[in-house]
Amino acid sequence: MKTDQKVTSRGAGMERAQQRIGIIGTGAIGGFYGVMLARAGFDVHFLLRSEFAAVSEQGLHIDSDVHGALHLQPVQAYTDAAQMPPCDWLLVGAKTTSNPALAPLISRTCAAGGKVVLLQNGLGVEEALRPRLPGNLHLLGGLCFVCVNRTAPGVVRHQALGAVNLGYHSGPAQDALARQAIVESAVALFHAAGIESQAMLNLAQARWQKLVWNVPYNGLSVLLKASTTPLMADASSRALIQALMCEVVEGARACGHVLPVGYAEDLFAITEKMPDYWPSMYHDYAQGRPLELAAIYAEPLAQARQADCRLPRIEALYQSLAFIDRHNR
Amino acid sequence: MKTDQKVTSRGAGMERAQQRIGIIGTGAIGGFYGVMLARAGFDVHFLLRSEFAAVSEQGLHIDSDVHGALHLQPVQAYTDAAQMPPCDWLLVGAKTTSNPALAPLISRTCAAGGKVVLLQNGLGVEEALRPRLPGNLHLLGGLCFVCVNRTAPGVVRHQALGAVNLGYHSGPAQDALARQAIVESAVALFHAAGIESQAMLNLAQARWQKLVWNVPYNGLSVLLKASTTPLMADASSRALIQALMCEVVEGARACGHVLPVGYAEDLFAITEKMPDYWPSMYHDYAQGRPLELAAIYAEPLAQARQADCRLPRIEALYQSLAFIDRHNR
Numbered sequence: 001m002k003t004d005q006k007v008t009s010r011g012a013g014m015e016r017a018q019q020r021i022g023i024i025g026t027g028a029i030g031g032f033y034g035v036m037l038a039r040a041g042f043d044v045h046f047l048l049r050s051e052f053a054a055v056s057e058q059g060l061h062i063d064s065d066v067h068g069a070l071h072l073q074p075v076q077a078y079t080d081a082a083q084m085p086p087c088d089w090l091l092v093g094a095k096t097t098s099n100p101a102l103a104p105l106i107s108r109t110c111a112a113g114g115k116v117v118l119l120q121n122g123l124g125v126e127e128a129l130r131p132r133l134p135g136n137l138h139l140l141g142g143l144c145f146v147c148v149n150r151t152a153p154g155v156v157r158h159q160a161l162g163a164v165n166l167g168y169h170s171g172p173a174q175d176a177l178a179r180q181a182i183v184e185s186a187v188a189l190f191h192a193a194g195i196e197s198q199a200m201l202n203l204a205q206a207r208w209q210k211l212v213w214n215v216p217y218n219g220l221s222v223l224l225k226a227s228t229t230p231l232m233a234d235a236s237s238r239a240l241i242q243a244l245m246c247e248v249v250e251g252a253r254a255c256g257h258v259l260p261v262g263y264a265e266d267l268f269a270i271t272e273k274m275p276d277y278w279p280s281m282y283h284d285y286a287q288g289r290p291l292e293l294a295a296i297y298a299e300p301l302a303q304a305r306q307a308d309c310r311l312p313r314i315e316a317l318y319q320s321l322a323f324i325d326r327h328n329r
Numbered sequence: 330m331k332t333d334q335k336v337t338s339r340g341a342g343m344e345r346a347q348q349r350i351g352i353i354g355t356g357a358i359g360g361f362y363g364v365m366l367a368r369a370g371f372d373v374h375f376l377l378r379s380e381f382a383a384v385s386e387q388g389l390h391i392d393s394d395v396h397g398a399l400h401l402q403p404v405q406a407y408t409d410a411a412q413m414p415p416c417d418w419l420l421v422g423a424k425t426t427s428n429p430a431l432a433p434l435i436s437r438t439c440a441a442g443g444k445v446v447l448l449q450n451g452l453g454v455e456e457a458l459r460p461r462l463p464g465n466l467h468l469l470g471g472l473c474f475v476c477v478n479r480t481a482p483g484v485v486r487h488q489a490l491g492a493v494n495l496g497y498h499s500g501p502a503q504d505a506l507a508r509q510a511i512v513e514s515a516v517a518l519f520h521a522a523g524i525e526s527q528a529m530l531n532l533a534q535a536r537w538q539k540l541v542w543n544v545p546y547n548g549l550s551v552l553l554k555a556s557t558t559p560l561m562a563d564a565s566s567r568a569l570i571q572a573l574m575c576e577v578v579e580g581a582r583a584c585g586h587v588l589p590v591g592y593a594e595d596l597f598a599i600t601e602k603m604p605d606y607w608p609s610m611y612h613d614y615a616q617g618r619p620l621e622l623a624a625i626y627a628e629p630l631a632q633a634r635q636a637d638c639r640l641p642r643i644e645a646l647y648q649s650l651a652f653i654d655r656h657n658r
Binding site: 328 | 565
């Protein structure tokens with residue numbers, strides 16, 4: 001039995017408490033990292049919609065197989081971004097499909113010179129958001145290797161992992177050293193919260209690397225209505241996962257990103273050791289929400305194609321998912 | 330409203346009545362062609378299993394949008410092949426997955442020097458059965474372009490089309506002329522029943538041609554739980570169907586079969602004009618029966634591969650279907 005750990009931001013060191021963090025999209029990702037950061041003493045503010053009432057009353061619960069049962073209460077919760085104080089950091093854990101709608105809200109909530117971190121998968125997400133943000137904001141991307149999902153309003157189940165790979169996209173930091181300093185400060189934020197994190201020199205490459213996991217598992221979970229354990233137990237789906245991973249590596253290479261040797265094999269082996277997990281795209285599907293197909297499939301396919309590289313299996317998977325998505329609303 | 334046409338084999342010309350035809354596997358295909366042949370005056374005998382009682386009592390019903398409502402009663406029906414008289418023709422409309430089990434029964438039921446016609450899709454079906462049959466039997470293949478499905482015991486719904494492409498596989502006819510004569514006599518059989526039919530010089534090529542339809546539509550109906558009309562209405566599934574068709578044409582070419590120019594485009598256009606249709610593989614899936622993956626996917630992929638030709642989209646589709654099939658029993 002896990003003990004419920006009461007989390008408050010009181011009593012934390014002043015330095016951390018002075019860094020104000022806003023969480024935009026308090027779902028599985030935003031909820032998990034937000035509570036972990038609050039637990040470490042940061043001043044965390046959560047923007048919520050449908051779950052505001054539940055979270056205001058009951059707080060945020062993280063049911064973690066790694067960290068135990070965490071309970072943040074009270075929560076600095078808002079339904080209106082205009083009520084939030086200006087934040088030094090904004091962690092965006094919403095779906096990429098809602099980014100355009102979030103841009104004004106991000107611009108309003110982030111302090112001048114603040115840092116916006118998109119904790120989202122896929123390609124082209126910063127490029128789509130950047131023109132809608134003030135030039136004085138730093139824009140970063142974060143790739144989360146974590147098994148979390150939202151099980152009830154204000155309740156997140158955390159099964160395994162947690163690492164965040166961070167990279168700088170664009171903003172006031174013009175030279176490499178200044179950018180690296182910003183990324184390192186983001187890494188330090190997560191480290192302070194007890195979360196593995198590393199700075200990536202090249203955000204585009206970091207995004208391609210994460211696709212090696214997302215392209216096969218997210219899509220196949222919806223196509224085959226299967227979680228990771230049955231997908232890893234069947235010879236046919238294993239071979240298909242490996243072939244899809246190879247195509248992602250090939251696409252990355254065509255776009256100028258040579259992934260580390262054995263990278264796909266390592267992710268495959270890690271998944272094999274993971275507890276049974278339903279990727280986020282399956283939850284979107286099961287709840288009739290739009291699938292994140294543009295960022296995870298369409299954009300990588302388009303970029304590879306522009307580099308004269310066809311990825312036929314990913315293309316077929318994308319076409320199948322697009323059909324399913326359109327019939328699932 | 331269609332008028333019920335009472336079908337009996339009485340009163341037909343002696344020549345037709347002397348040709349005895351056995352139907353092995355009285356499902357949609359066997360039932361439809363069997364009744365059409367009986368209606369034309371041939372002496373048709375039906376081997377049945379689970380539907381024997383229903384068919385003995387109520388006869389065979391074809392509810393056809395082309396030919397009206399046909400009713401064959403009484404039916405020369407059997408549950409035991411040993412009770413059937415020796416047949417000059419055996420039409421096998423069972424699933425390819427049951428061929429090995431049917432071999433002894435086919436051998437027993439076919440008259441010496443008779444003709445066995447496999448009305449089945451896919452590659453390698455004659456090759457798998459041939460070693461289990463007596464050498465004095467002619468073995469032919471027939472590819473049916475027909476929209477039929479079994480809606481109740483002894484009831485077949487026929488929505489459109491009907492043509493059968495026939496080719497000689499193996500048997501006592503050694504030279505091309507003798508083989509052609511046998512195939513022409515099979516064509517004449519179907520013509521006499523008012524069914525379009527043509528002799529194919531090369532059965533392997535005829536089988537590849539039919540795969541241009543089966544590979545996309547059978548598989549996608551199961552993968553996407555969709556019949557032909559929605560599959561043809563969506564831009565993504567249309568593009569996927571066309572890409573899969575191209576791969577079949579490519580595989581055929583690698584194996585030495587140059588399909589007629591525009592063949593895939595024609596089948597695509599025909600399907601667009603067809604009434605909404607659920608391919609047979611979907612019915613197999615919906616009823617928890619094994620899918621015909623070996624003949625329709627595994628064997629074509631293996632033959633193409635042996636000719637140094639990879640068909641990545643078909644491979645991905647096959648791997649997905651194999652997963653679904655194993656979880657559907």
